[in-house]
Amino acid sequence: MVIAIIGILAAMLLPALARAKESARRVRCMDNLKQLELALKVYVDENRNLLPPRSDVVRWPQDLLNVYRSTNLLACPTDLVRGIPPANDGASDPKYVADNAWRSYMMNGWNDVFSAAFNSGAQYSMKEPAILKPSETVIWGEKRHAATDYWMDLLEASDNLIDKIQHGTHSNYLKPTRSGGANFACADGGVRFLKFGRSVHPVNWWCVSDADRLRYALPIASLEP
Secondary structure: OHHHHHHHHHHHHHHHHHHHHHHHHHHHHHHHHHHHHHHHHHHHHHOOOEOOOEOOOOOHHHHHHHHHOOHHHHOOHHHHHOOOOOOOOOOOOOOOOHHHOOOOEEEEOOOOOOHHHHHHOOOEOOEHHHOOOHHHOEEEEEEOOOOOOOEEOOOOOOOHHHHOEOOOOEOOOOOOOOOOEEEEEEOOOOEEEEEOOOOOOOOOOOOOOHHHHHHOOOOHHHOOO
C-alpha cells in the first residue's frame, strides 16, 4: 500500500519537476542571448553602427568572440539536453574557434534588405539604425537541433524559417511542440519568448520593411514544431 502511494505521488510530482527544470533552462537560454546582445552592442559601437557582416568565411560567432569571450553562451541548455548540436556548416578554418563551437542560434542574414548582394554571393553588413522596428525585429533565433547554418537566409532555396528555425523549442512536454515557444533576441537589445509561430505570423519579425514583413509572413499551419 505504501509503495503504491509513493508511486502515485512520484507520478504526480515528476512531470512538475521536469517542467520546472525546463523553465529554468529556458531562462538560462534567454540569459545567453542577452549576453550576446551586449556583445553585439559593443561590436556595433566600435564598427560604425554596422552589424557583423553576412559572410561565409568568418561568421558572427567568431566576429563577436572578443567581446562575449565564452563559447558556452552559444548553446541553449534545452538544446544540449537533446544531445550535442552540430558545431558548424563547414567552418572555413579550424582557427576560428567560435565558428566551430557547439551552437543553438542562427543570426538574421538580412536577405530582404540585401537581396542582390546575397544572390551574388557578396559580403554585406546591416546598419543598426536602418532597422525600422527594433523591438519587433529578430537578430537571433533558436535553430533546429540538427541545423548547421549560421545565418537565417530568407531567400535561400530551402525555407529557413520552416526548415531551420525552431519555433517551439521550449514547452511543458520537454520536446518541441506547437503549444510551446522559443526565445528571440531583438534589435532593441531585448530577448523575448514568443509563442509558437509568433515571429512569422501575422507579420515576419525577421524582415525590416513593413511590405516585406507582410509579404514574407507565414501561416502557422505551415510550421513544424
